Amino acid sequence: MQSLGTTVSVVGGGVGVVTEGVKAGIAGLMSLAAQGSALPTEGGGVFSITFNQDYSSLGVGTRIGYRLYSLSTLDKLELICDNGNxxxxxxxxxxxxxxxxxVSLSSPRKLKVCHFKKNSEICNYSYPNTILGVKLNRARLVVxxxxxxxxxxxxxxxxLHTIxxxxxxxxxxCALSISNENCFLAYPGSNSIGQVQIFDAQNLQAKIMIPAHDSPLAxxxxxASGTKIATASERGTVIxxxxxxxxxxxxxxxxxxKRCATIFSLAFSPDSxxxxxxxxxxxxxxxxxxxxKETRPPVVEEQQGLMGWMTKAVSASASYLPTPVADMMxxxxxxxxxxxxxxxxxNVCAIATIQKQTRVLVASMDGYLYVYSLNTSEGGDCTLIKQHRLDGHEGAHHRGVRWGLHRHLWTLPWGSQEDRTRGGQDERDGGSV
Structure with a gap:
């Protein structure tokens, strides 16, 4: 790749210490990258999958580079960039x-900003610790x-600013709104409870802290307008x-x-x-x-006798329900x-309008994109209408044939042991989420 820009080191605060959990994750990935046989080859050894801000394209990071796909049509998945550096x-x-x-696995503290059509590097920045996430909008880039x-x-x-x-x-x-008017950054305000800290990334000042859940955020x-934020906790029962x-x-x-889960992704439709x-x-x-909308309970004509007494008793007792029970109802x-x-x-999900049709998109770490129809009037079960391989080859394998691949992916460092066991485990919900 041709380099056109500069190299900058972002120090401010000294070299941080990578925690054992993060260190194990990066080390595990580097070990897998060095052992071709330990990585699934069908997805090209997929390390990351992300939709862009308006769900018009999909980025796939692999052990042999990255690929970008256009989602303007679903008849054929258009590969617009295949960078194998x-x-x-x-x-x-x-x-x-x-x-x-x-960000490459071999240099996890370095961010490269590139022009993929020219196959050139604009600039790169080095940070005092491992880069765990990058978010962009038209005004800001957040590391x-x-x-x-x-x-x-x-x-x-x-x-411009360091938090x-x-x-x-x-x-x-973390999350960065894509709106020009409401350029907000959200990140966890605590690692023990589900506080969301909202920061105004345009005016560079703290905005609000939202106590969203009793459990840590997931x-x-x-x-799209930056006026609403969706949250889920590690319990995964309530959004x-x-x-x-x-x-x-x-x-x-x-x-x-009855079933707790690990929430992987949340996404609004473009119209919210x-x-x-x-x-x-x-x-x-x-x-x-x-x-x-504020609604009033319907006025029920008072009944006489035993039925009337029972109706009053049930209505009165409802007001004494514990708050968690009332919330659940x-x-x-x-x-x-x-x-x-x-x-x-x-996996990561999205709701997008493609060729004037509303679709649910699910891109998974096994290197496949699944496209489902969504009936916006009736709802119900969504129908699978298209399945694309993300290695540039459409096709031929049925999901059942590839089940062994998933067992490999379960052991990748993104998922904890809890992630790998919760899928088939029923747990009591309780009132705290």
Missing amino acids: EDTCIVERLFSSSLVAV CLEESLYIHNIRDMKV RDTPPNPTGL AISFN RVFSVGEGARLHELRRGM LFLCASSNTETVHVFRLEEI SQGRAFATVTLPFQGVR
């Missing part, structure tokens, strides 16, 4: 531009380390949607009654009418975010569901 554990594209941010976040001006890549001493965030969980996602401006809870959505959630189970839940259920042909494999 080095093992890639993070690849993020800026909308439909030629700019991509890349997430375990205990700090760096906010760059995307026009010249200058560091230091954040709670330990070994998974690099997933967060902004809607909540909050107003970014006031921190008010707008929706509470339950993905399951739907929210999808994928996990380590075989089900992707799609929720319809109804407009909140008011939680929204899934409007539609996707049943995946696998479970336990890391």
